[in-house]
Structure formats: C-alpha cells, structure tokens
Amino acid sequence: MMEHRHEKLGLSDETLLEMYEKMLLTRRLDERLWLLNRSGKIPFVISGQGQEGAQIGAAFALDRTKDYCLPYYRDLGVVLAFGMTARDVMLASFGKAEDPNSGGKQMPNHFSQRKNRIVTGSSPVTTQVLHAVGFALAAKMEKKDFVSFVTLGEGSSNQGDFHEGLNFAGVHQLPVIIMVENNKYAISVPLSKQLAGGSVAKRAEGYGIPGVTVDGNDVLEVYRVVKEAADRARRGEGPTLIEAMTNRFTAHSSDDDDRAYRDRKEVEDAKKKDPLLLLETYLKDVGILDEKKTEEISKKITDIVNDATDYAEKAPYPKPEDALKYVYKE
Numbered sequence: 001m002m003e004h005r006h007e008k009l010g011l012s013d014e015t016l017l018e019m020y021e022k023m024l025l026t027r028r029l030d031e032r033l034w035l036l037n038r039s040g041k042i043p044f045v046i047s048g049q050g051q052e053g054a055q056i057g058a059a060f061a062l063d064r065t066k067d068y069c070l071p072y073y074r075d076l077g078v079v080l081a082f083g084m085t086a087r088d089v090m091l092a093s094f095g096k097a098e099d100p101n102s103g104g105k106q107m108p109n110h111f112s113q114r115k116n117r118i119v120t121g122s123s124p125v126t127t128q129v130l131h132a133v134g135f136a137l138a139a140k141m142e143k144k145d146f147v148s149f150v151t152l153g154e155g156s157s158n159q160g161d162f163h164e165g166l167n168f169a170g171v172h173q174l175p176v177i178i179m180v181e182n183n184k185y186a187i188s189v190p191l192s193k194q195l196a197g198g199s200v201a202k203r204a205e206g207y208g209i210p211g212v213t214v215d216g217n218d219v220l221e222v223y224r225v226v227k228e229a230a231d232r233a234r235r236g237e238g239p240t241l242i243e244a245m246t247n248r249f250t251a252h253s254s255d256d257d258d259r260a261y262r263d264r265k266e267v268e269d270a271k272k273k274d275p276l277l278l279l280e281t282y283l284k285d286v287g288i289l290d291e292k293k294t295e296e297i298s299k300k301i302t303d304i305v306n307d308a309t310d311y312a313e314k315a316p317y318p319k320p321e322d323a324l325k326y327v328y329k330e
Contacts, residue, residue, distance in 0.1 A: 019056050019279070020280065020297070029089055030048060042108070045093070055077030058242075059077065063147070064116075068132070070150040073109040075181075076109075078151065079116075088100050095317065097322070098316075100113050130161050130164065132165070147234060153181055154243070169207070170207035177240050178242070180242070182244065184247070204241040209239050212229075214244050226242065
C-alpha cells in the first residue's frame with residue numbers, strides 16, 4: 001500500500017484531523033470577530049484569514065509542551081494550537097476582566113499566556129524577534145531543552161530589530177526559529193516596494209544561517225520545514241529563517257480598506273489557494289474525511305465559537321479601580 005504524504009512525515013490520521021479542526025476553528029473565530037466588529041460590539045480586528053496553513057503547520061511541528069512561542073498579531077492559529085481557547089480569544093477581543101492576555105488592558109491580538117509559554121508582543125512591530133532570541137540564549141546558557149519560535153510579517157522584516165536578532169542568533173548559534181509569514185502586503189505597501197529582490201529568506205545568508213522559502217498554503221510542507229528547523233535547533237545547530245509565502249484574504253485590519261490599493265481579482269485568485277480548502281481536499285482524497293465527518297466537525301466548531309461569543313459578551317469588564325494593576329507596584 002502506498003504511503004501518503006502525512007504518513008511519510010510521521011503524522012497520524014488523528015493528528016492531521018486535529019490540524020484541520022484547529023485550522024477551521026481559527027477561520028471561524030476570525031470570521032465571527034469581523035461580524036462582531038461590524039455590528040459595533042468589539043472595537044478592533046486584525047485578521048489571519050489565508051495564513052492558517054503556515055500557522056497550524058508550524059505550531060504542530062513544535063513541542064507544545066515545552067517550546068516557547070512569540071507570535072505576531074495575526075497568529076491566531078499558532079496560539080490556538082499552543083493551548084489558548086476560543087473563550088480566551090473572545091475575552092480579549094471584548095476587553096473583559098478575564099482576558100488572559102492582559103485583563104482587558106492590551107489591544108486584541110497581543111497574545112500572552114504564561115501557562116502555555118506564549119510570550120506577549122507589543123504594538124511596535126518585530127520587538128518579539130529580539131525577545132525570542134533572548135529566550136533561545138537562556139535555553140543555551142541554562143542548557144534547557146526548548147526551542148523558541150517567533151513569527152512576523154514580511155513588512156516588519158525591514159525593521160532593525162529583525163536584523164539585530166538574526167545577527168545575534170547566527171553568531172551564537174541559538175535554538176530559535178524565525179518564521180516570516182509573507183502575505184505580500186505591509187499594511188498597504190506591496191512587496192515590490194518593501195524589499196529589493198523580493199526574498200526575505202535570502203537575507204539569512206548574511207547572518208550565516210539557513211534560509212528556507214516554503215509554500216505557506218501547504219500545511220504539510222510547512223510542518224516538514226519547521227520540524228527540520230526544530231530538530232536542527234535541538235541538536236545545537238542553531239537558528240533557521242523560514243519564509244512562508246501566504247495570502248491575506250482581508251484588509252490589514254478592521255480600520256483599513258484594502259480596496260484602495262488591491263485589485264479584487266488578486267484577492268479572488270488568492271482564495272483559490274485557500275490552505276483550509278487544500279487540506280480538506282487532501283483529507284477527502286486520502287479517505288480520512290467524508291461528508292458526514294465534515295458536517296460533524298463543522299457543527300462542533302460552530303458550537304465552540306457560539307459558546308465563546310456568548311461567554312465573553314456576558315463576562316464583566318475590568319473594574320475602573322484596577323486600571324493601575326500590574327502597571328505600578330502595589
């Protein structure tokens with residue numbers, strides 16, 4: 001009997017199905033957040049629709065019981081795979097007191113959860129690369145067996161922090177994986193106006209580390225590449241820069257109108273390479289998924305999203321007197 005692609009990678013049918021469920025949850029949660037924003041219930045959405053293949057493929061290639069994750073703001077899929085729940089995400093979006101990221105203090109998508117080793121980001125982009133390199137330095141100094149994994153967009157790979165981080169990681173051969181999710185737009189600026197030559201992965205050479213470009217719509221290929229990078233890091237062979245080529249199906253955020261700078265045909269063409277549909281097709285082709293199972297999963301995910309929405313909407317807001325909590329020493 002012929003071995004299927006996922007089997008060659010050491011992935012069981014069950015794990016692949018779990019990846020599909022996480023991708024579907026990521027997409028449905030994202031879509032719900034837009035509806036809530038447009039109906040005036042939540043203030044802000046920054047979306048990862050179209051990038052879930054890269055996010056879920058990468059997260060599942062890591063050891064989510066010990067590795068550290070420093071995600072950028074679009075990485076809903078990564079944090080859900082690392083253990084955040086739909087309720088956690090909704091509480092943050094509504095800015096409620098129970099929000100595990102910051103108790104309703106931070107903007108949504110400043111993901112942070114200590115128990116799942118998700119390290120908070122900040123509004124200035126790419127500061128998380130320096131933090132990730134610091135975590136990797138700690139792993140090396142303390143001889144601890146974990147890898148630090150950080151993500152960013154290709155636009156912010158032009159920031160100084162990115163270059164300083166990669167240079168330091170390369171010099172000290174640190175166990176860090178830097179994954180750039182290249183969705184071809186830095187807010188409204190297309191790739192052609194961001195970097196000459198158009199390749200982020202090529203920059204790795206200047207820092208003496210491997211640079212890999214991967215199809216971010218192919219969840220299995222991303223899994224393979226990130227797994228190789230993690231194995232290298234654990235063997236003490238240093239960092240890897242990965243450029244996952246993805247597509248952004250939405251505007252930059254709920255405050256942006258991408259019709260001003262993007263041709264609609266380009267967006268429609270991008271949707272033909274939807275990572276979620278590609279994985280669904282693969283699962284059906286190899287006989288893991290049929291119509292009945294697809295419907296069951298769909299209903300299960302809808303129930304989770306509905307529960308999270310209802311729970312967060314009813315949850316209390318932070319108390320005014322808690323505004324200074326965790327800001328000044330009490």
